[in-house]
Amino acid sequence: MSTLDGQPVVWIWRTPSGRAPRRFTVAGAERAQAFHRSLPGYQPTPLVPLRDLAARLGLAALHVKDESGRFGQQAFKVLGGSFCLHRCMEEGWDLHEPGAQQCREQQCREQQCCEPQHRGTQPEAAGSAPSCPGSAHGGQGSGASALRASALRVSALRVVPPGQGSCAGHPCTLQSVIDPSGAPQPAAGREPLPGAGAADAAPPAQPRRTVVTATDGNHGRGIAWSASRLGLGCVVYLPRGSAPERVEAIRTLGAQAVVTDWNYDETVRFASRQAERYGWVLVQDTSWEGYEQIPAWIMQGYTTMGLEIARQLDRPPTHIFLQAGVGAMAGALCGFFADCYAAARPVITIVEPHQANCLFQTARHDDGRLHRVDGELRTIMAGLACGEPCHLGWEQIRAHASCFVSTPDTVAATGMRILGNPAGTDARIVSGESGAVTTGLVYAIMRDPALGDLRRQLRLDGQSRVLCLSTEGDTDREHYRRIVWDGLY
Ligand SMILES: Cc1ncc(COP(=O)(O)O)c(C=O)c1O
Numbered sequence: 355m356s357t358l359d360g361q362p363v364v365w366i367w368r369t370p371s372g373r374a375p376r377r378f379t380v381a382g383a384e385r386a387q388a389f390h391r392s393l394p395g396y397q398p399t400p401l402v403p404l405r406d407l408a409a410r411l412g413l414a415a416l417h418v419k420d421e422s423g424r425f426g427q428q429a430f431k432v433l434g435g436s437f438c439l440h441r442c443m444e445e446g447w448d449l450h451e452p453g454a455q456q457c458r459e460q461q462c463r464e465q466q467c468c469e470p471q472h473r474g475t476q477p478e479a480a481g482s483a484p485s486c487p488g489s490a491h492g493g494q495g496s497g498a499s500a501l502r503a504s505a506l507r508v509s510a511l512r513v514v515p516p517g518q519g520s521c522a523g524h525p526c527t528l529q530s531v532i533d534p535s536g537a538p539q540p541a542a543g544r545e546p547l548p549g550a551g552a553a554d555a556a557p558p559a560q561p562r563r564t565v566v567t568a569t570d571g572n573h574g575r576g577i578a579w580s581a582s583r584l585g586l587g588c589v590v591y592l593p594r595g596s597a598p599e600r601v602e603a604i605r606t607l608g609a610q611a612v613v614t615d616w617n618y619d620e621t622v623r624f625a626s627r628q629a630e631r632y633g634w635v636l637v638q639d640t641s642w643e644g645y646e647q648i649p650a651w652i653m654q655g656y657t658t659m660g661l662e663i664a665r666q667l668d669r670p671p672t673h674i675f676l677q678a679g680v681g682a683m684a685g686a687l688c689g690f691f692a693d694c695y696a697a698a699r700p701v702i703t704i705v706e707p708h709q710a711n712c713l714f715q716t717a718r719h720d721d722g723r724l725h726r727v728d729g730e731l732r733t734i735m736a737g738l739a740c741g742e743p744c745h746l747g748w749e750q751i752r753a754h755a756s757c758f759v760s761t762p763d764t765v766a767a768t769g770m771r772i773l774g775n776p777a778g779t780d781a782r783i784v785s786g787e788s789g790a791v792t793t794g795l796v797y798a799i800m801r802d803p804a805l806g807d808l809r810r811q812l813r814l815d816g817q818s819r820v821l822c823l824s825t826e827g828d829t830d831r832e833h834y835r836r837i838v839w840d841g842l843y
Pocket of ligand 1: 684
């Protein structure tokens with residue numbers, strides 16, 4: 355086994371405070387699930403008991419939640435985006451109002467007017483704007499204020515009493531506009547944008563309210579899926595190096611997908627600035643000071659997964675392993691499981707790749723501040739390649755997680771191979787890089803003598819009932835095959 359190939363698994367143990375605002379409750383999860391249940395194609399995803407693997411590893415039970423079939427979108431992320439847009443509508447945010455706050459230049463282009471100073475002005479090309487990045491957590495430059503400004507803009511969306519907006523006269527909900535056949539509705543302006551750095555990377559006119567987001571793939575796909583069903587315009591920015599298959603999956607849903615020249619966090623800032631500039635609604639799956647309502651709804655959407663698990667299990671798990679990018683999903687589930695299992699709260703471990711271990715670093719410093727990881731964030735776990743923690747997520751994680759593990763990519767690759775080639779009569783799970791890392795880690799902890807201290811600290815033994823989440827399927831099939839067939843990593 356190669357988990358220790360020059361890059362050891364490292365961990366931090368800490369005593370969770372148990373104190374956090376009760377934002378992600380069982381009642382909230384029931385509300386989210388009731389909404390998801392109302393969508394065509396809803397099915398609880400399977401919770402797969404891996405009995406043979408558990409026996410081999412000396413565990414009482416090992417369950418893996420398989421998210422590869424979630425609404426046909428191959429990842430859990432769609433739960434968050436769809437619930438968030440539904441809540442926006444419930445709250446009367448007039449998502450169907452044409453872009454009343456569009457910037458003057460864009461209106462000018464749409465109307466083909468002749469003011470030369472406007473005709474020559476193009477929206478910023480993705481990858482050509484070094485002025486944008488700054489830290490949401492007090493870093494350099496104007497980025498932080500740009501983020502706050504866009505948060506203000508989002509909160510300043512016109513609130514109309516239900517029934518009086520542009521949907522007046524008919525119920526305007528996500529369900530009401532869904533095509534019962536499940537097929538995406540045609541989206542206007544669906545011409546793919548030119549690639550990063552192209553001088554004319556201007557989104558075509560977006561006559562309808564447009565939502566925008568940055569994504570490593572799965573969140574953007576979930577937003578594109580939801581937007582297509584609502585008839586909203588959708589622009590999705592992806593970090594440099596994004597897998598073509600993930601980009602294409604978003605375009606297929608009618609959204610405009612643009613690969614930038616930046617890493618994930620810089621791309622989030624760019625999306626935020628574009629929202630501000632064009633009057634789009636930023637639907638981002640991470641929070642920062644002043645930008646909380648939308649990510650909180652997204653996170654609540656994820657708790658449908660937690661509720662399904664709680665109902666699928668006979669007994670509470672003793673140990674839960676949650677992978678994290680910004681930590682929104684892990685935070686939401688930490689809060690949910692704390693509420694659900696109360697005193698019998700399982701030991702929760704947060705798992706990240708070495709190259710993007712911002713929660714591990716935040717736990718390590720333990721100084722009341724969020725710590726970011728900069729640079730390339732180069733890891734095969736694309737969904738976890740995020741360098742800045744979600745502060746709503748951290749609030750819950752800090753309160754409820756006991757252990758933070760930073761892993762090399764080999765752990766994820768091992769997990770993919772194990773889940774794809776199960777022991778004995780266990781069912782096969784097709785799990786992508788970000789999905790498989792937790793199972794790969796449990797395997798490593800139980801088998802690798804070098805991780806004996808971690809095993810003992812976690813008290814993983816023959817009494818343990820372990821829960822892992824496989825949060826995605828083979829969202830990059832070519833890469834999946836290179837790992838599982840060709841032994842890459
Ligand atoms: C497959 C997968 N798993 C886990 C995560 C982590 O979610 P979060 O960024 O909320 O920590 C992501 C994020 O995109 C993902 O795509």
